[in-house]
Amino acid sequence: MRLKGCNPRSIANHRVDAERSADTVGDLIFCPFTIIIDTREQMPFSFLGIDVVKGKTRHPLLVKTTSMTLASGDYSILGHSDKISIERKSLEDLYSTLTHGRERFERELTRLQEMQFSSVIVEVSLETIIQRPPPNTRVVPKSIYSSIIAYQQRFPKTHWLLCDSRRLAEKTAFRILERYWIDNVEKPAKDICRQQRLQKRNGVSENHVNNGEQA
Template sequence: MVDDFLIARNPGPDSRLPYLVRIPLGEGVVLKTKDVWPRTAKFYCHRTHEWPEDAEIIERVPARSCTSRGAAIDLLLDRRRESRSQFVITRIRGGRQAIFWQTARTTKQARPNVGLPTARAQGVEDLQILVDSHERYPWRFTHQQAVTKRWGLPCGDYAVTDGEQVAAAVERKSLADLSSSLTSGKLTYVLVELNDLPHAAVVVEERYSQVFALEHVRPAVVAEAIAESQGRFSTVPIIFAENRQLAQEWTYRFLAAAREELRMGAPTAEAISTMAAANPAPPAGPTPREIRAWTREHGWTVFDRGRIPAEVRRAYEQGRPVERSRPAAPSSARS
């Protein structure tokens, strides 16, 4: 049963974390923290197993929901402002576990308890990713084996090229940006441009489930718009990648794979064309109607139906008059 979310003063006089929070999950999760709400930056939290009996409670807020999903605890409070937050369990230097308290405004630096791979994308040495010159706070791909270059892209925020051709592009969206561009119709024009590329995608730095937690627009409207966009532009998928790091990782591997696919496609098409030239299809043979017409022109009567005699076919192929070695067809069967 969901209980109240409590904030109290930490009775420990020497602690650098002057507040206690009690998360209404199970028997209650108690954490020491820096402040009463992560407004501008995420907070480091330290786990403690004691909630003081005489705690000086600063704030008590009813919780509408409190759920644990993987390495995160999602908290929704029953108030208009500062109602949504998340406690993320992650790993820091040395592999030590740490807990951070964050809100939607500070999630860009959050890393759930997922170890991102460091292996190079298959078939790629050092991938050069073009970043649109209008992109604010761009991904730098420092975790991946890639280099970035600012460029005025015709569409998308990140792209790779094969020679002078754009091999693939990715449009980056936050959930709020996706929602507004869908409802205003702007995303349709973006998808039209992306659809003309060999490979393209839209990547959202959020989970799909958060679509149904939107407050300033009906979630069903956004969900329906997403479905309609995917039905119309099925070759441009909309990927929900949970957070900034995972969205960046997916984009890196997608761009690398798309460029490699384009490079492999050209030699394959050339090889198929070469094979076709070396092994041309045999020319189509004459039709029975053509043979019968030719033999009649040379004074021989043949049946309108049935198998054409072998010597007649050979004569047609050799281009000489048919020898009258076969009896004429009965008058009733002649043409």
């Protein structure tokens, strides 16, 4: 897995360089990837107040974002928008989508199925969805509950995460993107660098053996 215009070694070194740069601004650490926020997202997450553990200490993380039009979802990673996407729903969004915008949402879920990973993150808990629907809605909460269950089975590759608050939803969205980056960019890049070092070491050893035989 590569970022456009980057080789595995530069990707592997990117996080190291970011952490070194963080030393010049105190405890701040720079996030190694950029989050794409869809231009149509009306209440975007800021991703402020996210932290990371370095050693045994928590440090604030500076997360860079950019606004772009995504084919699917509301959040993704720059260079990987065809691989991972997150759809955000507030309580009001959810009720509106599963009543008046159902057909459009089903087309969205169909596109999300093509992703390596996709998720629908709801800013409220299941209890809130059922017991505290939006004011002035005429929709029966049970129908929303049934739709969520049905969509999880009809579109099994898209994971539904119901959070207790918007803040938890924001943190969850970031951790999902972070985990994708670690597993699909950082680890493969480090493995390639490790193999290159091993091959180089073996090459040096073989040269020593060959030189010894010639002597």
